Amino acid sequence: VNSYALRAEKVGELKAALVTQKKSQKATEASFRATHFLIKKKKAFSDGEVVKEAMLIIANIALKDEKNGTDLISTLSDVQLEASAMARRVSAMSGNLVDQLDQDLVKCRWFSIQCDESVDSSSTAQLLVFIRMVFEDFSTREELLTLLPLKTTTRGDDIYNMVKEFFVQKKVPLGKLVVVTTDGAPAMIGRHTGFIAHCKGDPDFPKFLHYHCIIHQQALCAKVIGFGHVMTPFLKIINNIHSKAKQHRIFKVLLEEMSAEYGDLLLHTEIRWLSRGRVLLRFLSLLGEIKEFRQSKGEDVSLLEDTEWTLDLAFLTDITGKLNHLNCELQGKGQTVVDMISAVNAFKAKMNAFSADLQRKRVLHVPSVQSVLKDNASASETFDKVAEKYYEVINRLGQEFENSFNLNQLESCVSFISNPFMDGDTTCFAEQLSATFNLDAGQVEMEIITFQNDLHLKAYQAAPNFWCLFDTEKYSGVCTAAMKVASLFGSTYLCESAFSDMNFIKNKHRTRLTDAHLKDSLTVAVSSYTPDYNTLVNSMQCQSSH
Known part of the structure; x- marks a missing residue:
């Protein structure tokens, strides 16, 4: 009898512990999701406590007479939304989003970047780098690659050193780089000491294209x-x-x-x-x-x-x-x-x-x-x-x-990729694609002649996913050109837009926000990835709010 009672007591304890653990995990996931929502809205870390207080006021009125209302209110009170907890959540989510980006960087076939520099509310120069990746199925993705603070000067060599150091630390596959798009600042495009000039002189960088932001040119x-x-x-x-x-x-x-x-x-x-x-x-x-x-x-x-x-x-x-x-x-x-x-x-x-x-x-x-x-x-x-x-x-x-707008060579390549069955000299098309994207002109010409006479491909030339129908091994040259065109940035719009978000996050009331917290907050705010909440919750020691 005593043995049975002890087993029953132990089972009861384990059940209670499991219920407590599940409750704690739910509260932690709720904390992550609420933090993600608030940071997407560019709210301060301290706003989480205000949201939680308002949530508890509503719950105490709306749920107090409901069945299990007390338990629900208790669960809400366990959700951690104080400023320090939100800062930790943002850091964890940022790391998770960066991990997803790193995985895509490995999987992508080619990528391009856009760079721009601006000053935040505490007079720190911040360099934004966005990336556009193209994958095997010709799908693309645009994401914030990094935010790099420039503590002193903002010359071309300063920008180059920061970007190169980041690429080396993150092991970014530079061989996949196609285009760098910048604004027209001398620090970026200076012929001898600009960022682009330093990159072109670095043997670690491949032969890449460089374009001045089309929107800036228009302005x-x-x-x-x-x-x-x-x-x-x-x-x-x-x-x-x-x-x-x-x-x-x-x-x-x-x-x-x-x-x-x-x-x-x-x-x-x-x-x-x-x-x-x-x-x-x-x-x-x-x-x-x-x-x-x-x-x-x-x-x-x-x-x-x-x-x-x-x-x-x-x-x-x-x-x-x-x-x-x-x-x-x-x-x-x-x-x-x-x-x-x-x-x-x-x-x-x-x-x-x-x-x-x-x-x-x-x-x-x-x-x-x-x-x-x-x-x-x-x-x-x-x-x-x-x-x-x-x-x-x-x-x-x-x-x-x-x-x-001196884009004649690029325009001819883009026109051909958009309409590969257009009339014209195949030799000229092949030479333009090869010169622009570092391809073998003879191979590309043969591929163009072959697919332009492929009756099956001709039947689907109006399909939105036309290039996905190609055998990438048989048509490796033209498929590479099509992927590189898909990876191109034409402007620094994403950087300009993100600077507005940055100034909203680090405003005159939050000038003490650290560079690390600013980077994490901006990453979470602008990323199109969804945090892996299960991984995040399981990686943390679940504990109730103080």
């Missing part, structure tokens, strides 16, 4: 428009209205009383890609209200009443609006080089259409100018005088795009 091209006679007074008027709180309040009340289209003016920020177009459009829409406001203060409004200046303002609004539209087309995660080159070529073709339209003194493609002409009967004569000026501006912009 630089836009500067040739000029129109300082419009921008200078325009910015002066906006800054004057915003300069004094009382004056700004009165202006907003006036807009409300006049039932204006917008409730306020926007401020112009030169470094923001889409700033000028939006500010100009808002200003032009509120031009009548601005004129009345300045008149009520006894200020000079002769410029705002000048028909030619108003037409110039409208034209500048239209052309920057078109540049903004192009900019939006170039932005976004997952944008391929095919998409970006197509958008740029379409814009250049549109510039020719706009130019021809203005040469005939028509305003089909400039709606703001059209609106000014419609509202002001005397503006037609003035437009006839300035149409030639607008025509020259459009031509100058188009020419700048032609000169700056």
Whole structure:
């Protein structure tokens, strides 16, 4: 009897321990999942305690009279969300995500990187490196590779040394590198001492391509428009209205009383890609209200009443609006080089259409100018005088795009990979692919001739997964070229976007956030991988909250 009682007691203890262990594991997994959600929203570590407190308040009200309500509330109270626990969870999740990335780096066939540098809220220069990998099935993945703090100077050799040290430590397979995309800073693209120059001079790096971010090039091209006679007074008027709180309040009340289209003016920020177009459009829409406001203060409004200046303002609004539209087309995660080159070529073709339209003194493609002409009967004569000026501006912009976007060799390769059955000289195609991607021209030419006469492949040439149908051994050359094209970055958009996330995470209220915690937080915030919660929970000693 005593033996039976002892066994029953021991079984009861083991059952209770198992229940406690399962409860603790659930609380730990909940802690990881809640932390992952909060960091994805770029919240501070200390916000976890606030969330937990709010959660317990809700639970105590909603669950106290429910069956097992006390147990549920007890389980919630065991979830660790204090700042130190969240920091540990973020570090563990970051490590897990990096492990998944390392596994993909081994599996991928080729990859490209994009690099950019910016300063955080504590004046530390941070170098962001993103990677785009292409796999055997031609699928791609874009991920944050690393965030590297530059403690002192940010010269080309500093960036190179940091990146090379990281590659060596992580054993990154450099032989798979295809393209490095950067902004146009001298530290990055300097001919002799830039980051790219150092990499090209390093025998550990393969022969790789280098491209200047297409979005940055587009923004630089836009500067040739000029129109300082419009921008200078325009910015002066906006800054004057915003300069004094009382004056700004009165202006907003006036807009409300006049039932204006917008409730306020926007401020112009030169470094923001889409700033000028939006500010100009808002200003032009509120031009009548601005004129009345300045008149009520006894200020000079002769410029705002000048028909030619108003037409110039409208034209500048239209052309920057078109540049903004192009900019939006170039932005976004997952944008391929095919998409970006197509958008740029379409814009250049549109510039020719706009130019021809203005040469005939028509305003089909400039709606703001059209609106000014419609509202002001005397503006037609003035437009006839300035149409030639607008025509020259459009031509100058188009020419700048032609000169700056020197992607002819890449474009021909991308065009062929996008449409491999296109008419043309197979020898020329083979030579271009081989020169761009370090392939054997004779082998590639034979492969092109072979697959272009393959009736089975011809039947599926419109399939979205067309290149997956190829035998990668039989067509190793063209498949390699197709994979390398799929791996290309066309811009540093991911870096620019991540810098916004970085500044949100390490803001003026969190300047003491360490580089390690910043890196871990940013990795968790921007990664498209999902943490392996089972592995994370099993790797930790499960214990209830203090």
